[in-house]
Amino acid sequence: MEPLPSLVTERLELRLLAHTDAAALRAFRGNPDAVRYLSHHALTAGQTDRLLADLLARAERSTAEWFHYGWAVVLRSTGAVIGDGRTWNTTEPPLPGGVPARCANLGYLLHPDHHGKGYGLEAAGALVRWLFTERGTHTIYAGVYEPNTASRRLLESLGFTQDHYFTASQDTYGKALASWRYRLDRTSWPLAGDD
Numbered sequence: 529m530e531p532l533p534s535l536v537t538e539r540l541e542l543r544l545l546a547h548t549d550a551a552a553l554r555a556f557r558g559n560p561d562a563v564r565y566l567s568h569h570a571l572t573a574g575q576t577d578r579l580l581a582d583l584l585a586r587a588e589r590s591t592a593e594w595f596h597y598g599w600a601v602v603l604r605s606t607g608a609v610i611g612d613g614r615t616w617n618t619t620e621p622p623l624p625g626g627v628p629a630r631c632a633n634l635g636y637l638l639h640p641d642h643h644g645k646g647y648g649l650e651a652a653g654a655l656v657r658w659l660f661t662e663r664g665t666h667t668i669y670a671g672v673y674e675p676n677t678a679s680r681r682l683l684e685s686l687g688f689t690q691d692h693y694f695t696a697s698q699d700t701y702g703k704a705l706a707s708w709r710y711r712l713d714r715t716s717w718p719l720a721g722d723d
């Protein structure tokens with residue numbers, strides 16, 4: 529795996545997930561409120577550990593071109609892992625995946641104890657900047673269930689716009705909810721001039 533530096537923001541540090549993050553991950557990946565609008569239901573400890581092992585294996589196989597990284601969102605003031613993020617342009621690095629070249633996907637999740645304080649925007653913003661400035665990504669996609677107002681506002685604050693609407697009957701994750709795919713192009717990124 530290529531070495532990746534941490535992403536440091538005003539209040540957060542985002543670093544690659546590690547085995548030692550298992551307990552923190554269980555606390556939010558197993559929390560029904562945290563995963564209500566994610567592509568899975570609340571995970572058991574064993575399921576969370578398998579998810580973490582899977583993410584670590586994908587990170588290990590990632591290259592500069594084809595990658596799938598899980599990030600720990602760390603509160604700098606306490607060192608606590610309060611959430612995780614994901615950036616990927618293929619599900620199976622180093623093999624090219626279903627995402628078009630120069631495009632990538634973004635995901636994020638915080639423990640509910642830390643919602644509504646701007647951490648989500650701060651973390652997602654750091655991952656967007658990393659994808660655009662360090663990875664040569666041209667377009668970032670994020671899928672959001674329609675009722676997930678917090679996530680939609682977060683994306684819109686970062687400059688994302690609605691790209692495609694999926695009806696509830698098209699949902700493949702068992703949530704039976706309509707969703708939006710959002711996109712942000714590097715050329716219309718509001719912070720492009722701040723590099």
Ligand SMILES: CC(C)(COP(=O)(O)OP(=O)(O)OC[C@H]1O[C@@H](n2cnc3c(N)ncnc32)[C@H](O)[C@@H]1OP(=O)(O)O)[C@@H](O)C(=O)NCCC(=O)NCCS
Nearest residue numbers: 636637638643644645646647648649672677678679681682
């Ligand atoms: C989505 C999530 C990461 C947002 O993180 P957050 O730190 O709570 O959000 P922020 O405080 O950074 O706020 C981002 C925007 O959402 C708004 N917002 C936050 N919580 C909200 C809520 N419950 N309802 C409506 N809007 C909300 C904020 O006002 C802000 O919008 P604004 O800039 O227009 O005022 C967080 O709610 C979360 O982890 N949810 C569970 C997992 C999830 O749904 N992940 C996304 C899957 S697509």
